[in-house]
Amino acid sequence: DSGVTQTPKHLITATGQRVTLRCSPRSGDLSVYWYQQSLDQGLQFLIQYYNGEERAKGNILERFSAQQFPDLHSELNLSSLELGDSALYFCASSVDKQETQYFGPGTRLLVL
Amino acid sequence: AQKVTQAQTEISVVEKEDVTLDCVYETRDTTYYLFWYKQPPSGELVFLIRRNSFDEQNEISGRYSWNFQKSTSSFNFTITASQVVDSAVYFCALSEEYNFNKFYFGSGTKLNVKP
Numbered sequence: 294d295s296g297v298t299q300t301p302k303h304l305i306t307a308t309g310q311r312v313t314l315r316c317s318p319r320s321g322d323l324s325v326y327w328y329q330q331s332l333d334q335g336l337q338f339l340i341q342y343y344n345g346e347e348r349a350k351g352n353i354l355e356r357f358s359a360q361q362f363p364d365l366h367s368e369l370n371l372s373s374l375e376l377g378d379s380a381l382y383f384c385a386s387s388v389d390k391q392e393t394q395y396f397g398p399g400t401r402l403l404v405l
Numbered sequence: 406a407q408k409v410t411q412a413q414t415e416i417s418v419v420e421k422e423d424v425t426l427d428c429v430y431e432t433r434d435t436t437y438y439l440f441w442y443k444q445p446p447s448g449e450l451v452f453l454i455r456r457n458s459f460d461e462q463n464e465i466s467g468r469y470s471w472n473f474q475k476s477t478s479s480f481n482f483t484i485t486a487s488q489v490v491d492s493a494v495y496f497c498a499l500s501e502e503y504n505f506n507k508f509y510f511g512s513g514t515k516l517n518v519k520p
Contacts, residue, residue: 335511335513
């Protein structure tokens with residue numbers, strides 16, 4: 294158990310809908326990262342927050358957004374969902390930017 | 406170009422065999438970090454090791470060992486006396502000095518250990 298929690302574990306929704314994925318980092322970790330893992334794209338870095346502020350952006354679509362709250366938990370919002378958004382979404386956390394990232398169990402999203 | 410290449414898509418071995426997973430990386434930075442993660446069938450990503458670019462010493466942890474060679478830009482992972490529980494997808498990753506926050510993952514190597 295990495296100490297990073299993600300909810301929900303599974304999510305099934307329809308195209309055009311909006312969903313929110315939640316992540317709680319390990320105790321003491323200030324950085325939160327979001328990744329998407331799909332069969333064709335592999336593991337893709339989406340975005341990173343550090344202590345509430347956006348720090349780095351990867352291959353995140355404009356339909357996706359994220360934020361980190363004062364209690365350091367983070368949410369990833371996915372809107373106007375498409376079939377291709379079906380994937381495993383991971384959250385990871387670290388103490389700071391140069392530290393190892395520890396991953397949560399992931400949220401498996403299925404868009405029908 | 407891929408920053409991290411794991412050329413072996415899938416490897417199958419019989420229990421107790423040794424197996425080496427290859428990882429080749431590409432960076433212009435002198436300071437960087439390399440990682441290995443394990444993703445068992447249950448899906449979570451488990452951290453295995455982190456190595457910075459200034460430390461080329463090989464590391465051994467139980468049945469696991471890692472060989473870091475800057476001259477060939479490789480960071481290979483060997484499992485000695487493999488076990489069925491080692492069956493998983495293994496990912497190599499790189500983070501660079503200009504943006505340590507951003508991890509580049511390889512495409513992963515699926516290891517099947519048969520009894």
